[in-house]
Amino acid sequence: EKRTMTLIEKNGYHDSVYINAAKIFQGIRTEKHKDRLLVRYGDDSVSPMLTFKDEYSQRVSYELAFNALKYQDLLEEILLDSCVYPSQSIPDELTSLLVVMLYDLQDRKFQAREIFDEEEPVAEVRKVEHYLYSFRTKLAAALARCRIKHDALSIECILPETIQKQEQRTSALPLCVWINAFKISLQDVFRDLKKKGFTKVETVSDFGHYTYCMDQHCHDVLVFPSSLKEELLNLDLFADCKLLLQ
Numbered sequence: 001e002k003r004t005m006t007l008i009e010k011n012g013y014h015d016s017v018y019i020n021a022a023k024i025f026q027g028i029r030t031e032k033h034k035d036r037l038l039v040r041y042g043d044d045s046v047s048p049m050l051t052f053k054d055e056y057s058q059r060v061s062y063e064l065a066f067n068a069l070k071y072q073d074l075l076e077e078i079l080l081d082s083c084v085y086p087s088q089s090i091p092d093e094l095t096s097l098l099v100v101m102l103y104d105l106q107d108r109k110f111q112a113r114e115i116f117d118e119e120e121p122v123a124e125v126r127k128v129e130h131y132l133y134s135f136r137t138k139l140a141a142a143l144a145r146c147r148i149k150h151d152a153l154s155i156e157c158i159l160p161e162t163i164q165k166q167e168q169r170t171s172a173l174p175l176c177v178w179i180n181a182f183k184i185s186l187q188d189v190f191r192d193l194k195k196k197g198f199t200k201v202e203t204v205s206d207f208g209h210y211t212y213c214m215d216q217h218c219h220d221v222l223v224f225p226s227s228l229k230e231e232l233l234n235l236d237l238f239a240d241c242k243l244l245l246q
Helices: 004-011 015-028 055-070 072-081 092-107 123-134 136-149 161-172 186-195 226-233
Strands: 175-179 211-214 221-224 243-245
Touching: 015 055, 015 092, 015 123, 055 072, 055 092, 072 092, 072 136, 092 123, 092 136, 123 136, 175 226, 221 226, 226 243
Parallel strands: none
Antiparallel strands: 175 221, 175 243, 211 221
């Protein structure tokens, strides 16, 4: 049986995540000089009120906001080149939401988001989502033109070299995972991971593909190779919050 967490990872997020990510992005976005100000954002003088459903929602909201920040120039260029922005139907107050949802839409290869029956719809999110999706062909074409202009195989290659180096360093770091002792014991974790084909090794230097080790200082922390992030998040241990990604 597929867990909701896995579906959310692959098919978009709940409406509340987009709203929170937009509020976070509004506060951290790069301010452009007036001579370069082509995309206008609403007033951000008031600190936003953030309400997170759980720890996972908080993590993905910040992750989405910072991804939008990282690609802010590219996302704005796509909106302008496709003529999707400016729009009379999308006020400046929703521009941050527009940028955040555009990042997520291109990350899903412009495929439709899966809507979950149990979630409460947010009118602004559905409005921006419908607007972007109706122009998905133009947006995809604008993204392709940006990649051609920058001679880039992917959007990651468009990032400044300093950020690309930071990304490479980050992606090489091992993954730290907390064991939720309220839900599972250490021995049960070992047994479940062994059933899934994982092998426990002594240190990070012994890492192969499906391997992990204990943290040397925290006995309720496991360490995995960075390449396993997607596969780990698909495990029931993570979906049931028995293991928590640091």
